[in-house]
Amino acid sequence: MYTFLITAPSFAAPGLKLLQDADCTVTYVKDEDELRAKLASQHFDAVISRTLSLDGDMIRSCPGLKVISKHGAGYNNIDVEAATACGIPVFYTPGANAQSVAELTIGLAIAVARSIPLHDRTLRSGGWSRSEMGLQLSGRTMGVVGLGNIGQKVARLGLAFGMRVLGFDPKGKAMPCEKANNLVELLPQSQILTLHCPLNNETKGMIGAAELALLPKDAIVLNTARGGIVNEFALAEAVKSGGIFGAALDDFVSEPIPSDHPFNTLSRVVMSPHIGASTREALDTVSVMSSENALAFLRKQPFDQQLCVNPSVLLNQAMSA
Numbered sequence: 001m002y003t004f005l006i007t008a009p010s011f012a013a014p015g016l017k018l019l020q021d022a023d024c025t026v027t028y029v030k031d032e033d034e035l036r037a038k039l040a041s042q043h044f045d046a047v048i049s050r051t052l053s054l055d056g057d058m059i060r061s062c063p064g065l066k067v068i069s070k071h072g073a074g075y076n077n078i079d080v081e082a083a084t085a086c087g088i089p090v091f092y093t094p095g096a097n098a099q100s101v102a103e104l105t106i107g108l109a110i111a112v113a114r115s116i117p118l119h120d121r122t123l124r125s126g127g128w129s130r131s132e133m134g135l136q137l138s139g140r141t142m143g144v145v146g147l148g149n150i151g152q153k154v155a156r157l158g159l160a161f162g163m164r165v166l167g168f169d170p171k172g173k174a175m176p177c178e179k180a181n182n183l184v185e186l187l188p189q190s191q192i193l194t195l196h197c198p199l200n201n202e203t204k205g206m207i208g209a210a211e212l213a214l215l216p217k218d219a220i221v222l223n224t225a226r227g228g229i230v231n232e233f234a235l236a237e238a239v240k241s242g243g244i245f246g247a248a249l250d251d252f253v254s255e256p257i258p259s260d261h262p263f264n265t266l267s268r269v270v271m272s273p274h275i276g277a278s279t280r281e282a283l284d285t286v287s288v289m290s291s292e293n294a295l296a297f298l299r300k301q302p303f304d305q306q307l308c309v310n311p312s313v314l315l316n317q318a319m320s321a
Helices: 013-021 032-041 056-060 080-085 098-113 116-124 149-160 183-189 232-240 280-298 312-320
Strands: 003-006 025-028 046-049 067-070 141-145 164-168 192-195 220-223 246-249 269-271
Touching: 003 032, 013 025, 013 280, 032 056, 046 280, 056 080, 067 280, 080 312, 098 116, 098 149, 098 192, 098 220, 098 246, 098 269, 098 280, 141 149, 141 183, 149 164, 149 192, 164 183, 232 246, 232 269
Parallel strands: 003 025, 003 046, 046 067, 141 164, 141 192, 192 220, 220 246, 246 269
Antiparallel strands: none
8 A cells, every 4th residue: 555665674573564464565775875776766655764864865856755754762864854844744753662772771881880891802812800890880870861761761770770860851851860950960970971862953962071071080971872962082082091980882973983983992982783772672662663653644544743753744734734
């Protein structure tokens, strides 16, 4: 009935079944060159967008495109402004992968605090060294920036670990922990600083050299949100100079990171390749939610308008109907 383009080489079975049961034709792409070529040469009613960039030229090249459904909570890889200009609503799936991202965040904190990757490499190379002194999480103060679905889960996990948890949310969201009024108040207390806010004009470069200098000397910085929220070179320098204890990141400005990136030389920087949502449970849930969002719009069925990131498009369509 409808033609779907999925910007990945595969799609989780539960979401795919929804599309198949709706008699949809599904096409996959593996990279941005193929994505650009497919959009320019074929008709698609919907795009389910994963991590590949979906820029304005791509969107405009497919005049029959009716809806874009983000497979995930972060949609900064989509040119929402261009979609809005074309009258195309963009939906997203907040909260669907929150538990998996929150668990990875805590896992990365432990990996840095106890130097787990370093010890693993030492053992594999035939060594046996116990000289690297670790940090205990319990009793420390965790500062959470961004108290959305993921941030709230991380805050609760921090409390379960016996940490004092302090939260700051620019939008003033409710939080299950103590509240800080701003970053200047939060940063000097944050022995664990964890970032859970979207990447936008307000948050780009939000944590730079000046902000890192406010952290305690034994601080750990965690970024499982989006690359660009923290200045990567300032963070590398803070770790290298001993200004902070270490850092862990799942998201980067350039993915994959360049071979000469300073993180590659720092044993107290732990990295993972944007796998926060890469669990079977999260992928199944997000596949269903992203499919349901697109299908409901195409079928003109009721849907949660709060899941549309450019609701002005819906208003304009309703007024012209």
